[in-house]
Amino acid sequence: MSKSDPNAPKRLALIASKGTLDWAYPPFILATAAGAMGWEVGIFFTFFGLNLLKPKLTTQVSPLGNPAMPMKMPFGPEGFQNINWPLPNIMMANIPGFEALATGLMKQTFHNKGVATIEEMRQMCLDTDVRMFGCQMTMDVFGFKREDFIKETEFCGAATFLEYAAEADVQLFI
Amino acid sequence: MADLIDVIKEDQVLDCSGMSCPLPVVKTSKAMKELQSGQVLKMVATDPGAPPDMEAWSRQTGNELLRSMTEDGKFIFYFKKK
Numbered sequence: 001m002s003k004s005d006p007n008a009p010k011r012l013a014l015i016a017s018k019g020t021l022d023w024a025y026p027p028f029i030l031a032t033a034a035g036a037m038g039w040e041v042g043i044f045f046t047f048f049g050l051n052l053l054k055p056k057l058t059t060q061v062s063p064l065g066n067p068a069m070p071m072k073m074p075f076g077p078e079g080f081q082n083i084n085w086p087l088p089n090i091m092m093a094n095i096p097g098f099e100a101l102a103t104g105l106m107k108q109t110f111h112n113k114g115v116a117t118i119e120e121m122r123q124m125c126l127d128t129d130v131r132m133f134g135c136q137m138t139m140d141v142f143g144f145k146r147e148d149f150i151k152e153t154e155f156c157g158a159a160t161f162l163e164y165a166a167e168a169d170v171q172l173f174i
Numbered sequence: 175m176a177d178l179i180d181v182i183k184e185d186q187v188l189d190c191s192g193m194s195c196p197l198p199v200v201k202t203s204k205a206m207k208e209l210q211s212g213q214v215l216k217m218v219a220t221d222p223g224a225p226p227d228m229e230a231w232s233r234q235t236g237n238e239l240l241r242s243m244t245e246d247g248k249f250i251f252y253f254k255k256k
Contacts, residue, residue: 010234029195029196032196032199032200033195033196033199033200033227035200035203036196036199036200036202036203036204036231037199037203037230037231037234037235038203038234038235039234110194113194114192114193114194114197114221115194115195115197116194116197124200128200
């Protein structure tokens with residue numbers, strides 16, 4: 001229930017600030033789940049998160065800043081697949097092509113476990129009328145154009161989002 | 175208890191086997207939109223997170239969870255449309 005209208009549905013306000021594959025999931029998972037429960041949802045995509053509103057998503061896993069991120073192997077017997085491979089950061093950061101490898105492994109593992117792709121999740125959000133706020137300042141700073149983003153994007157600034165979030169029951173920064 | 179199950183007649187069946195969070199919730203919500211008030215949806219899932227999640231979904235949407243059970247490692251839910 002919104003603060004000023006007790007009859008309004010519950011509202012979720014999210015800030016999506018990161019653009020890697022692993023960080024793209026949480027906002028879209030929460031948004032689709034909230035939408036399925038009849039909540040109003042708005043996501044403010046800012047900084048690297050704005051990339052999640054590009055028509056074609058090229059998100060990758062970045063092992064940098066994910067210290068001791070365990071890796072799963074999406075093939076072989078179940079016992080092998082369930083091992084968390086503790087790959088040291090120094091190795092992940094220095095081997096060429098590691099990002100592509102890590103991205104491939106994560107996508108395959110998620111697919112095997114029945115997790116939807118980021119593209120599917122975003123479409124589900126749009127189907128449930130999740131509002132996609134794009135950060136105008138980020139677009140200007142990185143030199144993007146309006147046409148670089150999906151047509152559902154509503155470009156605005158901090159004040160617009162804060163006004164939306166002030167009426168929300170749940171506000172999260174991701 | 176067994177005859178209680180027998181009296182629940184579903185109008186629609188939704189199979190979410192193999193799907194992970196949040197798909198069971200999203201697909202159930204979609205399927206419920208196709209039903210009339212009072213009709214019953216039977217949903218089958220394998221996601222171990224489904225039992226608590228579907229209960230929360232039921233509380234939030236007001237679609238009553240008539241019954242939930244586990245059969246051959248699958249979770250089965252009966253929801254009555256609000």
